[in-house]
Amino acid sequence: MRTIVTRFAFLALALMLVISACSPAAPAATEPPAVSTAPAEPYVFGLLMVGPYNDHGYSQAHYEAGKYVEEKIGAKMVYIDKVNTADRPGTTPDQLAGDLVAQGAKLVIFSSDDMKDAATAFAKANPNIYVIMGSGDQVWKEAPNYEAIPNLSDIMGRMEYGKMIAGCAAALTTQTGQIGYLGPLINDETRRLAASAYLGAKHCWVAEGKNPADLKFKVTWVGFWFNIPGFTADPTQIVDDFFNSGYDVVMSGIDTTEAMVEAGKFAAEGKTVWAVPYDYEGACEVSPKICLGVPYFNWKPMYLEAITAASQGTFTSSFQWRGPDWSDLNNPDTTSVGFLKGEGLSAENSTKIDAFIADLAGGLNLWTGPIKLQDGSVYLADGVVATDPQVWFLPQLLEGMEGQSAAE
Amino acid sequence: MKHTTLNRIGFQFLALLLAFGIASLVLLAVGASPAQIYKDMFGSLGTKGKIADVLVSWAPLLLATAGLLITFAAGLWNIGVEGQITFGAIGTTLVLRLLQNSAMNAGFIIALSIFAGMLAGALWAALAGALKTFGGVNEIFGGLGLNFVATALTIYLVFGPWKRPGTGSMSGTQPFPEQFNLPLFEGLRLSPWALIVAVVGIVFVSFLLQGTYFGLRLKAVGKNFRAAYLLGIPTWQYMMFSFLLCGALSGAAGALQVTAVYHRLIPSISSGYGYLGLMVAMLVNYQAIAAIPVAFFFAALNIGSIQLPIVHKLDSSFSGVLQGLLVLFILLAEGARQRLTPKA
Structure with missing residues (x-):
């Protein structure tokens, strides 16, 4: 019984000591009272x-x-x-x-x-x-x-637009015709983004006069937005597997930079590989030379x-799904998604990307039928343009893409 | 007697000073002010909601500790407790999934699912026990292995048969409908039922260890296995039974994580309460009731440490440093006291 009392007493005492030793430092007592000329509290x-x-x-x-x-x-x-x-x-x-x-x-x-x-x-x-x-x-x-x-x-x-542009850059650059897509977890969002990358890749591949059947586009999923050792598949391993099996461009769909890091390593060993990062404007900085460009979110505006x-009390509940500022994709004050070209993109392909961006700005919609789902069923009939919910809630990957559409 | 108590107090006070002192040095080394940090950590706990959040962690932590005290008494290092929590959560999820569309009363289904969690935890512990008793595999290694298996199984279930429709994500299974959540205190994240289960668990263990012949014999097994055997105590049966009880209590912890906290199965459902429980159990030794405040203190450190990244841009794993130092120095102080104090 003695040990109970003493151990408990002392842990409790320690806690109290710490709190009491620190609590007199309460700032309110020392701060001068607020005066009317003081600037308003920041929101x-x-x-x-x-x-x-x-x-x-x-x-x-x-x-x-x-x-x-x-x-x-x-x-x-x-x-x-x-x-x-x-x-x-x-x-x-x-x-x-x-x-x-x-x-x-x-x-x-x-x-x-x-x-x-x-x-x-x-x-x-x-x-x-x-x-x-x-x-x-x-x-x-x-x-x-x-x-x-x-x-x-x-x-x-x-x-979707950023991913299309990135997919186009990948398709224009690949020499083996094999693009790997490092997917995070599987859900509506990640399916539609991987599919958009594929649509962009296919569009630019075909525009080069190539057969879409010759374009290999494989999605491998990690299981979460980034690597959590012991819980997810290892993205580094997946990227290495892509590069070791004939894929020469890896597009990242995850939150972190493994695709860039690994592509940088392979390139340093003399291999001809590229990567397309994702999400963050500065992501190419990780390995600039092999970076084809980054589709990124610009949450600022x-x-x-x-x-x-909210700070003015005029907040209203809404659903916002905003596109790029086509007049300037990289204007931080106006665009919601951007695409920043990387050093790995050749001058010739850069011109082609500009033309593709101009087409998109002019109304080209790659989410137009005929589009089939991975299981071969028709999703959009010939000439039918996808509605927003059809894009947002894409139920499967598309025909021509390899990889799981849902967890098995 | 009085002298011994004072002596013990002195050594434990020294241990606390050392633990907080070294933790403070760690903070100073990263350029933070220890006083400010402790103030923010503990000062943040002053609201009703915060105390409730601490109790949300306290309940499963206390249950895991309660279970561990039984295996400790039997002289076993049941490191497999993490897996037992996880497997308990799996058992609970299984029953909820099977019965959520049935016509049965939701409260009854929840009770059944918690019971299933206890059963599943006991089953997982029995595996570690059987490996130890019949396979000669040390319970530390067996338990560690089974922890990995339990996590792998959870990941398989979350990505496989129990996945959310159309997804494949580590974030867990589809949350259960609201009627399968344990009811919460109004405006808080805390369920009174979680508190009741935890308190019943620790009181049960305290009674078992302090007030029963079973507890006495279990401690005899723990103190000297061979002597206990020679005295006619069925030693391996006692060991197995201690595993089963520990598993059931840890399974209850897992069940609470599903029914009261996450409302679904997630890969890290055990939240590390098993490992934390090992530390609490080490600190309180056989004194089950002492686990109540000590587990509360550890849970408070965990919840309070969230202030570190928010206010000081420091990693919240500092709470783990402090917890580890406390255990280390209190055990060290006890050892030093026994060596340095002249025998009466």
Whole structure:
């Protein structure tokens, strides 16, 4: 009994000592009282990222958009990264969102698809906090699981265009006619983006006078947005396998830069390979020479709009799926998705990419029938243009693509 | 007697000082202010919602610890506790999946699923026990192996037969409909049922170890296996039974993770509570009731450490450093005390 008492007493005592030693430092006592001339408190918003904030990929694109908003309207961002159950065991995104609210956040961005259920739960439980669901579709009236959540907005860029341009660059560059696509997990979003890359690749391949049947396009899935050792397949291994089996261009669909890193290594060994990163404007910097270009999300304008509205009390729930600014794909203030060419893209192919971009800007829609699904069934009849829900909720990969359409 | 108590207090105080001191040095080395960090970590826990979040982790952690105290008493290092939590979660998910469309009362289905989780945890522990008892495989290695198998099985289920329709993602199975979630306190993430299950578990273990002949004999097995055998205690049966009980309690922890926290099966469903439970069990030795505050303290460190990345841009794994240092120094201090204190 003695040991119980002493051990317990001391752990408790230690805790109390620590708290009491620190609590007198409460800032309120020392701060001067607020005066009317003091600048208004900055509007605080929170950001939850699924991966590290400096991943050179998806999460960093959100982080930098947050920084942009801070600069533009003098708001203050509080954030937490690596919001996933492997990196932060025992936590849930809505719980972490609560932590950001405790830091003063009046709006919280749930930036990854992985947090969708939690974003819905959080928004409903906290009706006075605004929620932005990056890549989500809960409040889209066309979505099968539509729900009216007045304090939640879905925001997404039309990355389909970025992926088409990237796929075109890959098809123009490949010498073996084999393109590998490093897929993250399998869902509506990742299927439609892999398919868009394929459509872009096929379009430019055919435009070169080649037979579409000769273009090999294979998707291998990792199982999550990035590598979690012990839980997902290893993206490094997948990229190596691609390069070792005749694929000379690997397009990344995951949040992190393994495709770039491995392509850089293979190129340093004298192999002729290229890679197309994803998500983040600066992703080519990892291995510039073999980079064909990066399709990236530019969350800045949509975040600025939503957060400004929230700070002024004019936030309204909406589903936003915005395309590029065709007049300037890389204008940070206006475009929602961009494409930045890489050093690996030849001058000749660069010209062709420009022409392709001009075609897209002029109304070329690759999501036009005839398009068949992977199982051979007709998805879009000849001449039929896909509706937004048909693109968003693509049920399978397309005919001509190798790889799983759903988990087995 | 009084002298011994004072002596013990002195050594444990020293251990705490050392643990916090070295943790502070680690913080100083990365350029942070230890005082500010401790203040933010513990100061953040001052709200009702935060205390509830701590209790959300506390319940499964306490159950895992309760189970481990039984295997500790039998002299076993049941490192397989992680896998037992995971397998318990699998058992619970299985029953919920099978019965979610049935006409049975949802509350009854939840109860049944928790029971199934306990059964599954016990089964997984029995494997480690059988490997130890009949195969001569040390329970540390057997348990570690079975942990990997349990995780692999979860990943297989999440990506395979139990996948969300049309997807393939590590983020887990389709969440169960709301009626299969354990009810929560209004406005909190905490379920009263989780607290009840955890408290019943630890009180049961405390009674078993302190108040029963079974507990006494189990400790005899743990202290001296051969002597216990010679005294006529059915030693291997006792060991197996301790595995089963530990598995059932860890399985209950897994069941709570599914029914009260995540409402679905995720690959990292055990949340590391098994390994953390090992530390708590080491600290409290046989004193089951002491696990209640110690597990709370460890859970509070975990929840409080979320402030580190948010406020200080530091990694939250600092809580693990502090937990590890505490265990290390308290055990060291106890060893030092026994060596340095002159025998009466």
